[in-house]
Amino acid sequence: MTAANLQWTCNRAYKGRFHIGPEARATMLGFLQHGPRMFEAGGVLIGRHLIGGEDIIVDQVTTPLRGDKRSRFSFYRAHKRHQRAVDRAWKASGGVYTYLGEWHTHAEPVPTPSGLDERERIRILETAQCSHPIFFVVLGTESARIWEVASFDDFQEIHPEGKTDDIPRAVVASSSELHT
Numbered sequence: 001m002t003a004a005n006l007q008w009t010c011n012r013a014y015k016g017r018f019h020i021g022p023e024a025r026a027t028m029l030g031f032l033q034h035g036p037r038m039f040e041a042g043g044v045l046i047g048r049h050l051i052g053g054e055d056i057i058v059d060q061v062t063t064p065l066r067g068d069k070r071s072r073f074s075f076y077r078a079h080k081r082h083q084r085a086v087d088r089a090w091k092a093s094g095g096v097y098t099y100l101g102e103w104h105t106h107a108e109p110v111p112t113p114s115g116l117d118e119r120e121r122i123r124i125l126e127t128a129q130c131s132h133p134i135f136f137v138v139l140g141t142e143s144a145r146i147w148e149v150a151s152f153d154d155f156q157e158i159h160p161e162g163k164t165d166d167i168p169r170a171v172v173a174s175s176s177e178l179h180t
């Protein structure tokens, strides 16, 4: 998969857009399981809610850390180390950057959530202390799928808004006005 055939801006489940910025994309693309022995990788999504709308941008992602359990077909995130990265980003940005969700890879062209993924979603919802929806990004070797999860019974796959690989101009322009 190249950046060109992965859509990075999706329409959110109800209102607004969900966008994955260039740094976060580049990091995740480096972990795609193209090799027959590559293990799953993953981490958390860190980014911001834009003021004056429902748009959300992922700016950074964490990558596998010590304590994570990885195999060809599973990824367990060690919660505390990734949480520390979120806390650092939050502090360094004066409360702008926050936890937005999770990402991991799959060793298949188009990812299908596993039973483990379902259990993880429930566990994360149970422990997440946030009032906003959480996003789950799963990257196969040829395409990615993204879910917006508002609650245990409200999780929806979200889809690209168009063909462009560029950051929409309006989103860039409003990024100086932020809230958390």
Ligand SMILES: [Zn+2]
Residues within 6 Å of the ligand: 104, 105, 106, 113, 114, 117, 138
């Ligand atoms: Zn999975």
